[in-house]
Amino acid sequence: MFKKQAGIRFYIFLVIFVFLVMFPFIWVFLTSLKPQDELTSFAWFTTNATLDSYASAITTRPLFRYMLNSFVVSGLTTILSLLIASFTAYAVTRLPIRGKTLILGLVLASSMFPPIAILSPIFNFVTDTGLRNSYIGLVIPYITISLPLAIWILATFFQKIPWELEESAKLDGATPFQTYRQIILPLATPGIFTTAILVFIAAWNEYLFALAINTADAWRTIPVGISFYQSEYTVPWGDISAATVIVTIPIVILVLIFQRRIVSGLTSGSVKE
Amino acid sequence: MAKKPGGKFQLNEKQLGYAMVAPALILILLVVIWPVLLSGWNSLFDYRLNDPSKSERIMTESLNLEEYADNRYLIEQNINELSEAYPEGEETFNETWAVVQEHHEELVADEGMASSYQEVNSMLNNYEPIQDDNLRIQSIDGSWGSEFEAAMGEQIEAVNSVQQQAEGDIAVEIGYLAAQLDNLQGSVLSSNFVGLQNYTDYLFNGRTWTALANTTFFTIVSVGAELIIGLGVALLINRAFKGRGIVRASVLVPWAIPTAVAAMMWSYLFDGQSGIVAHYMAAIGLISDPGTLLTTASGSMFSIIFADVWKTTPYMALLLLAGLQTIPNTQYEAAEVDGAGSIQKFFFVTLPLLKSAILVALLFRTLDAFRVFDLIYVLTGGGPANATESISVFAYKILFEQQNFGAGSALSVIVFVCVAIISFIFVKLLGSDLFPEKVKK
DSSP, X not given: OOOOBOOHHHHHHHXXXXXXXXXXXXXHHXXXXXXXXXXXXXXXXXXXXXXXXXXXXXHHSOHHHHHHHHHXXXXXXXXXXXXXXXXXXXXXXXXXXXXXXXXXXXXXXXHHSXXXXXXXXXXXXXXXXXXXXXXXXXXXXXXXXXXXXXXHHHHXXXXXXXXXXXXXXXXXXXXXXXXIIIIIHHHHHHHHHHXXXXXXXXXXXXXXXHHHHOOSGGGOOHHHHHHTSSOSSOOOHHHHHHHHHHHHHHHHHHHHHHHHHHHHHHHHTTOOO | OOBXXXXXXXXXXXXXXXXXXXXXXXXXXXXXXXXXXXXXXXXXXXXXXXXXXXXXXXXXXXXXXXXXXHHHHHHHHHHHHHHHHOGGGHHHHHHHHHHHHHHHHHHHTXXXXXXXXXXXXXXXXXXXXXXXHHHXXXXXXXXXXXXXXXXXXXXXXXXHHHHHHOOHHXXXXXXXXXXXXXXXXXXXXXXXXXXXXXXXXXXXXXXXXXXXXXXXXXXXXXXXXXXXXXXXXXXXXXXXXXXHHHHHHHHHHHHHSOHHHHHHHHXXXXXXXXXXXXXXXXXXXXXXXXXXXXXXHHHHHHHHHHHHHHHHHHHHHHHHHHHHTTSOHHHHHHHHHTTOOHHHHIIIIIHHHHHHHHXXXXXXXXXXXXXXXXXXXXXXXXXXXXXXOOHHHHHHIIIIISOBHHHHHHHHHHXXXXXXXXXXXXXXXHGGGXXXXXXXX
């Protein structure tokens, strides 16, 4: 690494960069505090800050219901896909099975599938089984996104666990499954946690399936719900900016707490160490 | 170690391995591979959800027994009532019923058909829903279907002419009879298997090519810009400085928020009347008028690419930064000893060592960009005049706004093929670099 010492010019650049990246959030936050009649003004700060937009955002549409829906669907998806993915990742990285390349290739290929290519059969299936406008109806298609992602990242983490502990567990007479549960899982907990965050965010952000499958307002998730704030004739920017601020806060908190883990998860698949 | 002293059966390592892989493989087959195959199958039919005669995929001419039995029953009831209530039309009604009966007897001359009809009829009498498509939809042979349709057509006309002479409630009742005959006629489902016609229709359709061109343009420009800016940012922040945490968090937030939410934010910032970004761009002369951003073709495309670059460059920079940090310092020192300047160091040390990190990042970003849906659907809806419509947005509109599942499936198969080609090219370029040591050993 060629580490130069950071000078004043560097910090100025950094401040501008961070400001540009954060600008949309700053502006939307400032807008959300403006009263209705100042929404079209380009003044940065309002002198009559009000929470009217927030009140309107949570009463005109069931915003908290959207958040609950997103939370339940993403949570279920994360638990289910991590459970299954941790088995697969363990078997592929630690157990002597054949066709590992084929299995990982299939996983990788299915993570590349365009969701639109599977949307209509999944829609038909969910309609026929009466699962439209339910949580399970979204968890099923979300598996297509989350399972390959989880297997891929977990396999990288499992690979890094030293073999010595496993060998000594074997010598002590542990069965392969005991080794997995009592040796590997505890050691892989940080990796599993990181994967869980990434899978949760991926499910939280999904739009296409949620748009097509859960069409009733009470079952919409956040991305779809937010995009339906605008009507054909008016665009209530005050409501939209307030709603955006409300739904962004949990993500900002998540990112602030877990930023190191998120970065390690994101880069785990792409960089060889 | 197949058996433990306790006598409890234990899987050995290999068996356990296959057992652990099985659930994921089965799920992937069920929710990914199988639906893709179904999409391919659906794309061979003129399959429309909003048209009752085309809402099933039918290979050979068939009869919807549920419709048939239901309407036959209603017609019988109606004709009995009408013959009494309106004697002037009795002759026609009797004639109609005779024709219906004649064809019905011909139909149930086939034993299989007769027993299916009985079964459906008794289920209808018990108000049971008929969910078994194999029972509900029966294929029919020979010319029965077309003869039946022609005969019903004649009877509908005859009933209609009686209706014109009748008045008041009676006329309305006769109208119902005509509608039931129409439904009875409609219970014959002609095959909607069209082979590759959906593909030929849509491959010779200008809108498909516009959508493909838009998608390709969007992919190349946005991924290219993200790579160049992301690499620049990664090179700049690859050093020790205070406040790394803040920079990292601020860079992660755009990546972490839902694309649809980001698209809503940008549609506000780009808005012709109240958008601050549009306002500033017009003020410094980048665009002639704040309104041009979302109302002109080039302005909208620019807006989408801009929003995508904003959302994804930080992610790209993070991936590349991680790659940069694995390059050992000794490489640069050696280059310096050889008298390399900083530009030479970049081209001869950094780039080659970063190659696989760049390619992996490019692969995932290119595929993501090519599948782009939410950003465009929310920000511009594909407009103005389809100028920013991506192929996924086009397929979605055909599928869910026109309810044309046949043609929509053909388009989604086209997206799938494009994505497969792109992946194939990248995987060829990357080779085994894509599997970082996971499978070795």
